[in-house]
Amino acid sequence: MLLQHLFGHGPASRADLARSTGLTRVTVSELVADLLAEGLVEELGAPQESRVGKPPTLVGLVADAKQVVAVDLSVDDQLAGAVLTLTGQVVARSARPLEGRRGDDAVAAVRDLAADLVGRSTRPVLGVGVATPGIVGRDGVVLDAPNLGWHGAALADVLQDALDLAVYVANDADTAVMGEYTFGGGAEGGLMLLRLSTGVGAGLVLGGNVLHGHRGAAGEIGHVVVDPDGDECACGRRGCLETYVAVPRLRRRMAEGDAGTALADAGHRLGAALAPVVGTLNLGEVVLSGPADLVAPLAEVAATVVRDRVMPVSAEGFVVRPTALGDDGVLVGATGLVLAGELGGLVTGRHAEQAAPGGSASTSKTR
């Protein structure tokens, strides 16, 4: 609880920590002493604004005390991973081609990459986070990921046994939205993150929770039909949103006709599909990740369309923007996944820069 508070809100005095956690000052002092001994927190001196009496000493999270190993399986036929600090800064990277491996072979490849990354860490590893396409059960079993040939693959168990570390596995879109929420300066209100790549995936955070939905398929807006007479989609139907805004499809439309018109049309379809969701859930932000040259114009058109189609109260302050996390959104999100698991619950890192003196919460500046 103390670590979560320090991560989310930045340095605090022991008295502040007691007030905000409801623990007694004695308990807080004892816990802080333990955390100091473990090297997870450090004393930062007195806040500048205190003038009278003996100023309280601030305690802050040591961002570099531990590291997280993150693996991203969302890129076609590739394994990408990194070692990151607790504030989401990349310390080391590793990537290798999957070369068509599927099933148990693919699990073994992930295990080898994770082991390699653990070996590259320069601090004790807090845990391992894996972002995978497909449907993931709560116990880290990948129930269905057709591209990797996984149907009930016990990925978390295999990695846990091999590495002797806490392992968290989640859907890549859920992981990306968790990264945006934890490290991307996301809004307190509802947040939806849309990933535009070979397909379209989305994750939602509402009231501090990632939404999973009835069958774990929340966020499948890519296969909502926006034009019944449109092009055929990978899912077998016609005119899904994906046929307009998936990157290969959109690039083809731009190359075949007028690029500006194709982009504007795609942005319009996107806004039309988003409007009912924004109106229903009163989302504060829709964040787009994908190629920068596509994402910026799409965001602009979609935001205008959404605002035109919802009530003024829903449109007020509503934003569509590109992700703040660049291409590392999923890896950073996997770090958030481990933090959430190990610190208990989702954490927002809007004050993470305070928690990491001299550091930055955004990896986009360090790449």
Ligand SMILES: [Zn+2]
């Ligand atoms: Zn479809």
